[in-house]
Amino acid sequence: MEQEITLKDVAGYLDDVGIQFLATIGLDGKPKVRPMQYMVMEDGKLWFCTNSKKEVYAELQANPAIELCGCKLEKDEMQTPWIRFSAEAVFEERQDIRDAIIEKSSIVNTLYRDMRSNPIFKVFYLKDIDGWMSNLGNVKGLEKRAGFAKPVHFKF
Numbered sequence: 001m002e003q004e005i006t007l008k009d010v011a012g013y014l015d016d017v018g019i020q021f022l023a024t025i026g027l028d029g030k031p032k033v034r035p036m037q038y039m040v041m042e043d044g045k046l047w048f049c050t051n052s053k054k055e056v057y058a059e060l061q062a063n064p065a066i067e068l069c070g071c072k073l074e075k076d077e078m079q080t081p082w083i084r085f086s087a088e089a090v091f092e093e094r095q096d097i098r099d100a101i102i103e104k105s106s107i108v109n110t111l112y113r114d115m116r117s118n119p120i121f122k123v124f125y126l127k128d129i130d131g132w133m134s135n136l137g138n139v140k141g142l143e144k145r146a147g148f149a150k151p152v153h154f155k156f
Contacts, residue, residue, distance in 0.1 A: 004154075005133055005152050005154040007041065007044060007046070007156050008041065010046070010083065010085075010133075010154065010156075011038065011041040011046060013070075013081070013083055014046070014070060014083070015038065016072060017071060017072045017083070018037065018072065019035045019036070019037055019070070020035070020036055020037065020038060020068050020069060020070030020083075021033050021034065021035060021036065021068065021069050021070065022035075022036035022066055022067075022068050023066060023067040023068070023069075024056060024059040024060060024063070024065075025059060025062075025063045025065065026055070026059055027055070027058060027059060027062060032055070032059065034056060036048060036056075036068070037105065039100075039101040039104060039105060039108075039123075040097065040100045040101055040104055042096070042097055042100060044156075045125035045126070045127070046125060046129070047097050047100075047101065047123055047124070047125045048089075048123070048124055048125070048126070049098070049121065049122060049123045049124070050122050050124070051120050051121065051122065052119070052120045052121075052122050053120055057122060060089045060091070061091075064088045064089040064090065065086070065087075065088055065089075066086065066087055066088070066089055066126070067084065067085070067086045067087075068083075068084070068087070068126075068131075069082070069083065069084040070082065070083050071083070071136070077136060080135055080136045081133060081134070081135045082133070082134060082135065082136065083131065083132070083133050084131050084132055085129050085130060085131020085132070085154070086128075086129075086130050086131065087127060087129045087130070087131075088126065088127050088128050089124045089125075089126060090124055090125055090126070090127050091122055091123070091124045092123065092124065092125065094123055095116070095117065097123045098112070098116055098117075098121060101123065102116060129154070129155065129156045130154075131153070131154055131155075132151050132154070133151070133152050133154065134150075134151040134152070
């Protein structure tokens with residue numbers, strides 16, 4: 001029986017990882033990868049934030065396609081789970097999401113707590129999420145081990 005992953009599972013895993021890596025297509029046409037932090041799940045969507053003066057904002061305006069990858073190294077490295085998915089970034093003006101992010105993230109709180117409506121503070125959610133969860137021990141060529149989780153595909 002194949003394991004089913006919910007959006008809530010993905011959000012919980014991203015929270016546990018802490019920092020993920022977001023890949024975009026740069027304005028120069030070359031791939032760009034940077035650390036990014038998932039913020040909140042609201043209305044059945046994964047929400048993130050950025051600043052409209054950053055390159056990532058301009059890149060996502062020009063091409064909203066992203067890939068996100070994250071993992072948190074476990075003591076048993078072979079059992080370290082990882083996640084990778086593609087999606088499309090959709091910017092939306094949502095003060096309730098801004099407020100939720102400010103309350104959750106100490107860094108965002110420090111930057112925007114007194115400027116909750118600052119127009120440079122942008123929030124976006126991901127749509128058409130399509131990805132996989134697996135672990136580092138599940139590598140082609142290694143002997144099959146019952147303890148390894150099999151890769152699980154998810155799509156939202």
